[in-house]
Amino acid sequence: MIRTQHRIAAIAAGTVLAVALAGCTSAVQQAGAGSATGKPVNGGTLQIVQAADIQPASFFSQNNPNFSVLRTVFNSLVSYDHKDIKPQPELAKSWKVSPDGRQITFSLRDDVTFHDGRAMTADDVIASINTVKRPEVGSQTKHIANAITDMTAPDPHTVVITFDKAMSNMMDLFLMMPIIDGTDVAGLLSGKNMNGTGPFTVKSYSPGQGIDLVKYEKYWKKDLPHLDGVKITVVRDSQSMLSSLKAGQSQLAMDLAPLDASTLKGQAGYDLIESDAHDSVQYIASNVTVPLLSDKRVRQAMSYAIDRERILKQVDGGIGSVTSLPWAKSSPAYDSTKVDHFARDIAKAKDLLNQAGATGKSVKIFYDAGFQPNVGIASIVQFDLTEAGLKPELVPLQASDFLDRLRNGGFDGMFLSGHGFGQLNPATLIKGSFPFNADKNASSFVSDDYKALANEVWLSSGALSKSTLDKVNDYLLDQQFVSDLVLSTHTFAISSKLKGVDETMLDYIDLDQAYLTK
Incomplete structure (x- = not known):
């Protein structure tokens, strides 16, 4: 890794x-x-x-x-099988989901102790979930935790969790969430007491x-x-x-x-x-509140202008594949017919910029300069957007500054980064991943249509339908507030x-x- x-x-x-x-x-x-x-x-x-x-x-x-x-x-309640992404027992030895999908009952192992010798109990599971719910604690599965309406511990090794609705990605929370010592959450978050199992x-x-x-x-x-x-x-x-x-x-x-x-x-x-x-995707995204970037034609033009093949060859050593979508190949949302949607077309990029009246306009491109590959990608993007008729300005940042802006929507232009979660349930990416979160994302992209699509995926019962996932993919390709570039691992x-x-x-x-x- x-x-x-x-x-x-x-x-x-x-x-x-x-x-x-x-x-x-x-x-x-x-x-x-x-x-x-x-x-x-x-x-x-x-x-x-x-x-x-x-x-x-x-x-x-x-x-x-x-x-x-x-x-x-640390350990989590469950792990995932690498072949079929089905949950497997870890700290939870078994579980049962209610017929309506709104309640899950975990039976916990009774032989687990924290490093200080204290037995792990259901109370620690509840404390871990409550920590995810804290406003100041970042988590891409917070939307799942926030849907929990009740948690009870009938005995030390049983925890019953009730949600206000059934959701397609419930188990992703229990995969990602480490079970922590519920008696000293502050010590954990400060790094002073990392007491795990x-x-x-x-x-x-x-x-x-x-x-x-x-x-x-x-x-x-x-x-x-x-x-x-x-x-x-x-x-x-x-x-x-x-x-x-x-x-x-x-x-x-x-x-x-x-x-x-x-x-x-x-x-x-x-x-x-x-x-x-296979969940690592390089992307460039746009703060859509910036006037130039509020026009989706400009965002589409820039996506057509970027030479993904060059990035793959010169930055990634030819390993991986170019993509226009955020999904791992194992995802039900992956669509091989659409991953090349934004194959480089400089003529189309220039035409779209002309239609939008954007030719000759300046645009900032922010990136974390502390890691050399980012510098290489930024240089390629700058060259490509210049050829398309824009005036890109590179803005290198220190990692801490970049992260702060990414989390708080502080870029007055475009930004280069990377995302994961394309290998889990599609709802986790479009409801929790920082670039794509339909409720709040780094691009400040707000759309009732997008929220409705995300909820359709999230609240789906059973297997996600191809028609629903097609709608999500077509919407992401059309809006291009995030332009995916290369899928790697x-x-x-x-x-x-x-x-x-x-x-x-x-x-x-x-x-x-x-x-x-x-």
């Missing part, structure tokens, strides 16, 4: 873009690898390097820097530098984990991370720049493991000494079965 392409994208949109390199094995395939003796080598400390520090205040949203800790320190417990955390984890001896999965510990170090320069991996100082590198990751391809002693979520760059690495369908690293060989 090298989160290679847009560090800030993941912070905001729930994912970051990365290169899926040819010749990679899947995490599931690699997880089954064994040592020369066929037995895991226990002990040892896994050294991980990543580009950004963890952010405990954002543990309830899909934030890229947290991918190394959300499944190592996962395979590793926090030994020490130095903000801006890294975090040390040690094996939790009473982990509820018998005889796991194999590793004694995990040390995560923040190394903000991709080349330095690559050097660390090659020198044997680390065994897993996250957030490598795509071209740095590509240098490992085929090299003995390293593995590049491709995530099978996450990868891990690891030493071949590291075995058993896996991942969740949210691309959180799973080290339950991981071990080091000599």
Whole structure:
């Protein structure tokens, strides 16, 4: 899971873009690898390097820097099968949904303890959901949590959750939400007390530098984990991370720049493991309250002008595929006949700009300049929009400033980033993802028609109909407040000494079965 392409994208949109390199094995395939003796080598400390520090205040949203800790320190109620995206037991051993779809009853495991030794109970599940509901806590599944009208705990290992309506993506909340220690939520969000139920417990955390984890001896999965510990170090320069991996100082590198990751391809002693979520999409979006960008013809023109193939080749190393839609290929909303809708057509772009009276107008393009691929994409977009007849001005920002504006609609122009959630229920993307949220999004795009479509998907019972998803796709293509560019996937760059690495369908690293060989 090298989160290679847009560090800030993941912070905001729930994912970051990365290169899926040819010749990679899947995490599931690699997880089954064994040592020369066929037995895991226990002990040892896994050294991980990543580009950004963890952010405990954002543990309830899909934030890229947290991918190394959300499944190592915590667990969720359910996991998803990677083949059919069906929920599987984790902290919840079973569940039952009422006939009307408005109530779910979870039966919890009775052998789970937090790292401080306290037993996990239904009260902790309720506290976790209430944390998601907090206005100041970001979560792409908040719309699901806010639909909950009642929560009860008939006994310590049963929780009954009632919603005001049935919805198609209810289980996505229970996949994404870590179960936290309900007695100290403030300590968790401040990073002072990360008390989870996962395979590793926090030994020490130095903000801006890294975090040390040690094996939790009473982990509820018998005889796991194999590793004694995990040390995560923040190394903000991709080349330095690559050097660390090659020198044997680390065994897993996250957030490598795509071209740095590509240098490992085929090299003995390293593995590049491709995530099978295929949920990373690069995009450029428009603040539609800016007069120039309020005209959808201008937004369409810019989408036609951008050379997606060039971005794929020069920034992504040719790995991935161009797209005009936000969905992973596994999504029921994916439509192969529409993904090339905005294939580059500079003549059509110029014509649309002329129709809108926009030729020669200036437009700002904001991006996080702290990660080199963003710089490359911004440069290509600037060239393409200039050729179409606009006057684009690049505005590089620091990551924190970019994130703040992304969350609060503070761009007076266009902005480059990335998003995920295309691999989950389509309702989660159009009701929760920051770029697409029909209720409030980073583009300040407000439309009763869009809200109605989003609710039609969200409140659908049973399988989503093709006609409904067609309407959503056609609407997104027509409005173009978000222009998707390249569909990619996450990868891990690891030493071949590291075995058993896996991942969740949210691309959180799973080290339950991981071990080091000599």
